[in-house]
Amino acid sequence: MVQHIVARYGEMSLKGKNRSDFERLLLRNIRAALRPWQGAKAERIAGRVLITLEDEQVEPVLERLRRVFGLTSLSPVEVVNLDLDAFRSAAIRVLQSSETPTGRPPTFKVEVKRTNKRFPLNSPQVADEVGGACLRALPQWRVDVHHPDVTVYIHIRDEEAHVYGRVVPGVGGMPAHSAGRAGLLLSGGIDSPVAGWLGMKRGVTLEAIHFHSFPFTSERALEKVETLAQILAGWGGRVTLHTVHFTDVQTAIRKHCPAPLYITIMRRMMLRIADRIARQRGLLALMTGESLGQVASQTLESMRTINAVTNLPVLRPLVGMDKVEIIRMAREIGTYDTSILPYEDCCTIFVPPNPRTKPSLEEAEAAEEPLPVDALVEDAVARTTMKTFHAEDSIAD
Amino acid sequence: MEVYLDNAATTPLLPEVERIIQEMFSVYGNPSSLHRKGLEAERRIEAARKQVLRALGVRDGQVVFTGGGTEANNLAIFGATRRHGGRGRHVVTTQVEHPSVLEPFRALEREGWRVTYVAPDADGWVPAERVLEAVTDDTVLVSVMHVNNETGAVLPVAEIGQALRQRPKTIFHVDGIQAFGKIPSAASLAQADMYSVSGHKIGAPKGIGALYIRPGLVLDPVLFGGGQEGGLRSGTENTLGIAALGAAASHASERAAERYQQMSAWSEQFCEALRTIPQCRVHRPREASPYIVSASFPGLRGEVLVHALEAEGVYVSTGSACSSRGGHAKASHVLEVMGLDAAEVTGAIRFSFGWHTDEAAMNRAIEVIRRQVAWLYDTVGTGV
Numbered sequence: 192m193v194q195h196i197v198a199r200y201g202e203m204s205l206k207g208k209n210r211s212d213f214e215r216l217l218l219r220n221i222r223a224a225l226r227p228w229q230g231a232k233a234e235r236i237a238g239r240v241l242i243t244l245e246d247e248q249v250e251p252v253l254e255r256l257r258r259v260f261g262l263t264s265l266s267p268v269e270v271v272n273l274d275l276d277a278f279r280s281a282a283i284r285v286l287q288s289s290e291t292p293t294g295r296p297p298t299f300k301v302e303v304k305r306t307n308k309r310f311p312l313n314s315p316q317v318a319d320e321v322g323g324a325c326l327r328a329l330p331q332w333r334v335d336v337h338h339p340d341v342t343v344y345i346h347i348r349d350e351e352a353h354v355y356g357r358v359v360p361g362v363g364g365m366p367a368h369s370a371g372r373a374g375l376l377l378s379g380g381i382d383s384p385v386a387g388w389l390g391m392k393r394g395v396t397l398e399a400i401h402f403h404s405f406p407f408t409s410e411r412a413l414e415k416v417e418t419l420a421q422i423l424a425g426w427g428g429r430v431t432l433h434t435v436h437f438t439d440v441q442t443a444i445r446k447h448c449p450a451p452l453y454i455t456i457m458r459r460m461m462l463r464i465a466d467r468i469a470r471q472r473g474l475l476a477l478m479t480g481e482s483l484g485q486v487a488s489q490t491l492e493s494m495r496t497i498n499a500v501t502n503l504p505v506l507r508p509l510v511g512m513d514k515v516e517i518i519r520m521a522r523e524i525g526t527y528d529t530s531i532l533p534y535e536d537c538c539t540i541f542v543p544p545n546p547r548t549k550p551s552l553e554e555a556e557a558a559e560e561p562l563p564v565d566a567l568v569e570d571a572v573a574r575t576t577m578k579t580f581h582a583e584d585s586i587a588d
Numbered sequence: 589m590e591v592y593l594d595n596a597a598t599t600p601l602l603p604e605v606e607r608i609i610q611e612m613f614s615v616y617g618n619p620s621s622l623h624r625k626g627l628e629a630e631r632r633i634e635a636a637r638k639q640v641l642r643a644l645g646v647r648d649g650q651v652v653f654t655g656g657g658t659e660a661n662n663l664a665i666f667g668a669t670r671r672h673g674g675r676g677r678h679v680v681t682t683q684v685e686h687p688s689v690l691e692p693f694r695a696l697e698r699e700g701w702r703v704t705y706v707a708p709d710a711d712g713w714v715p716a717e718r719v720l721e722a723v724t725d726d727t728v729l730v731s732v733m734h735v736n737n738e739t740g741a742v743l744p745v746a747e748i749g750q751a752l753r754q755r756p757k758t759i760f761h762v763d764g765i766q767a768f769g770k771i772p773s774a775a776s777l778a779q780a781d782m783y784s785v786s787g788h789k790i791g792a793p794k795g796i797g798a799l800y801i802r803p804g805l806v807l808d809p810v811l812f813g814g815g816q817e818g819g820l821r822s823g824t825e826n827t828l829g830i831a832a833l834g835a836a837a838s839h840a841s842e843r844a845a846e847r848y849q850q851m852s853a854w855s856e857q858f859c860e861a862l863r864t865i866p867q868c869r870v871h872r873p874r875e876a877s878p879y880i881v882s883a884s885f886p887g888l889r890g891e892v893l894v895h896a897l898e899a900e901g902v903y904v905s906t907g908s909a910c911s912s913r914g915g916h917a918k919a920s921h922v923l924e925v926m927g928l929d930a931a932e933v934t935g936a937i938r939f940s941f942g943w944h945t946d947e948a949a950m951n952r953a954i955e956v957i958r959r960q961v962a963w964l965y966d967t968v969g970t971g972v
Contacts, residue, residue, distance in 0.1 A: 406896035
C-alpha cells in the first residue's frame with residue numbers, strides 16, 4: 192500500500208532567494224537520504240516536503256529522515272479525498288493504530304487546519320463531525336481537549352487532505368552543505384566529533400583533519416577515527432578525512448623545544464598544518480572540539496597563543512558546554528561508543544610532567560626558535576592522505 | 589622482509605596442513621552418519637587422534653577434540669572437579685597460568701572451592717616443592733602449565749607429576765598449549781592425567797584443540813548434546829580442523845626434537861644479542877623454552893615498540909596477545925607477580941618463534957630492534 196510522510200522544516204525567518212536555495216538544497220539532501228529505498232519519492236508541497244513510499248518503508252525512512260539536517264518534524268500521513276466520510280474513517284484508523292494507556296480509557300481530540308477555504312465546513316464543524324464518528328465507532332475512547340493521549344490532525348488542502356496522529360521531532364538546523372566547507376581537527380576523543388556535528392547541523396560541509404603518529408599511535412587508532420568520520424558522514428552526507436603524518440613533527444618538537452611547552456607548540460603546529468590544508472582545499476574556517484577550562488591547556492591564554500598562527504576563523508562550538516552535556520550529545524549522535532575505545536591519540540603521548548597552562552605568545556615563539564617550522568609543515572602536508580566517506584556506506588554497514 | 593615473531597599468539601599454516609585442508613573439502617560427511625561418507629570422515633578423525641597421541645608421546649588414553657585450547661582447559665578443570673567433587677573441595681594451580689586456566693579456577697572459587705594459587709620465583713619459574721606443599725588430602729586437582737606463554741618458563745611438571753603418583757586421588761592437569769609440538773613427548777614427560785593442546789600454535793588453524801585424558805580417568809562433560817567424542821564434547825566434529833591438527837601433530841612428531849636443539853642455539857644467540865642493547869633487560873627463567881623470549885625496555889611502552897617494529901616488518905607482541913583486549917595492551921599479570929617494576933612491565937615485549945622461524949629472520953629482527961629501540965629512546969627519552 193502506498194504511504195506518505197510529511198516532512199516539515201523551520202527557519203521561517205529566511206526570505207527571498209535564501210529561502211528558495213534552502214528549500215532546493217533540503218530537497219536534494221532528502222532525495223539523497225532516500226536513495227537506498229527504491230521507489231520512494233520526495234516533492235515540495237507548499238512549505239513542506241511530501242514523501243511517497245511503500246508501507247514497509249515508513250519506519251526505516253522516518254528513522255533516516257530524523258538525521259536530515261533542516262527538518263523540524265515528520266509525520267506519517269494518510270492522504271484522503273476531500274470528503275467527510277474519508278476523514279472519519281481515516282481518523283478512526285489513526286486512533287486504532289495509536290498506543291493507548293492501560294488502566295483508564297484512552298483520550299483524544301481532533302484538530303483541523305483548513306487551508307482550502309472552499310471546503311464547505313469550517314474547522315470546528317469538521318472536528319465535531321469527525322470526533323463524533325470516532326466516539327461512535329470506538330466507544331472506549333473519550334474526548335479530552337486539554338491533555339489528550341492522541342491528537343488526530345486533519346489538514347484540509349486544495350486537492351486532498353492529510354490525516355495523521357504522530358509527530359516525530361526532526362533534528363532541526365540548516366540543510367547539510369548550505370554553509371560552505373570547514374576543516375575539523377578530529378582526534379579520536381569524545382569532543383571533536385561533537386564539535387563537527389554541531390558545525391554540520393548549521394550547514395557546514397566537513398573536511399576532517401587527523402594527526403596520526405605511528406608508531407606512537409596504532410593503525411587501530413586510525414581506524415577508530417575513520418569510523419568516526421563515517422558516523423559523521425551518516426549525518427552530513429559526506430565527510431572528507433585528511434590524515435596527516437605527524438610523527439616527525441612531534442619528534443622534532445621533543446628534540447628542540449622545552450618540555451613544558453610541548454603541548455602548546457604541538458597544537459600550534461597542528462593549526463599551521465590545518466591552515467595550509469584549508470588554503471589548498473579552499474576551506475573557509477577551522478573547527479575544534481576545545482571548550483574552556485576543560486583541561487589545563489584549554490585556557491584563554493592558551494587558546495590565544497595557539498590561535499595566533501592562523502588568520503582563519505577557528506570555530507569552537509563546544510565552548511559553552513559542560514563535559515556531561517558533550518557526552519550526552521556524543522551518545523545521541525552515535526559517536527560516543529567509538530570515541531571511548533581505548534586507543535591512544537597523539538595528544539596523550541609526549542605529555543610532559545609539568546605543562547604550562549597559560550603560555551604567552553612571546554614564550555611560545557621563543558621556544559619555537561630552533562624548530563624548522565616551515566619545512567616540517569611542508570613535509571607533513573605533502574605526506575597527508577585523503578579519503579572520503581559517504582552516508583550511503585554507513586547505511587550499507 | 590617480513591619477520592613474524594608472534595608465534596605464541598598464533599602461527600601461519602604449515603604447507604602440509606594447507607594440503608590436508610584442501611583434501612578434506614571433499615570429505616564432507618558427518619562422522620556420525622551410517623553411510624560410507626560418514627565412515628570416511630570418521631576414519632580421518634581416528635587417524636588424527638593417533639597422530640596427536642604420538643606427538644604427545646603416549647600410547648593409549650583418550651584424545652577429545654575441542655574448539656581450541658581454552659575449551660580443553662575448561663573441560664579439564666570443570667570436567668574433573670564436577671566428576672570428582674566428592675573427593676574434596678580444594679584445587680591447586682599457579683599464579684602464572686593463562687586466563688583460560690585462571691578464570692575457570694576463579695569460577696570454582698565462586699562455587700565454594702578452595703583454590704591455592706602458587707606464586708612463582710622472581711624469574712617466573714615455579715619450584716615443584718612449592719606446588720607439592722600446597723597439596724593436601726582434600727586436593728582434587730592440580731593444574732600447572734608446561735610452558736609459560738609470556739616468559740617461556742618451562743615449569744617442573746615432570747617432577748610434580750612424578751610426586752603426585754603418591755596421591756592417586758589427586759588429578760594432575762597440564763596446560764601444554766605452548767609446549768605441544770615443541771617439547772617432544774610432552775604429555776608422557778609430564779606424567780599428566782590430562783594434557784591440553786591447541787592447533788593454531790603449531791601450524792594448524794584456529795578453532796581446533798584437544799584434551800588428552802589418561803586411560804581410566806573419567807570426566808563429566810561441559811557441553812551436552814549428541815554425545816560425540818565419547819560424550820565429552822557434543823557437537824558435530826570439526827573434521828577439517830581435526831585432520832589439520834593431526835597433520836600438524838605429525839609434522840611435530842617428526843621434527844620436534846631436532847628443532848628444539850636448533851632453536852635452543854638460536855634463541856641463546858638471540859638473547860645474547862638483546863643483552864648487548866644497553867637498556868634491554870631479558871627475562872630468562874632458569875628453565876626456559878627456546879620458543880619464547882621476554883624482554884623489557886624500561887621507559888618505553890611495549891605497545892609503541894610493537895608498532896615501531898611493525899613499521900619495519902617485524903611482528904612481536906606485548907605480554908600475551910589474549911590480554912591485549914581490543915588491541916590495547918593490558919599490564920601482564922605474569923610479569924606483575926614476578927615482581928617486575930612498573931616500567932619493566934609497561935616496556936615488556938615478547939618474541940616467540942615457530943616452525944618457520946630461521947636464524948636469518950632472528951638476525952634481521954635483532955637489527956631492526958636495535959635501530960628502532962635507539963630511535964625511540966632518542967625520541968621520547970626515558971622519562972615518558
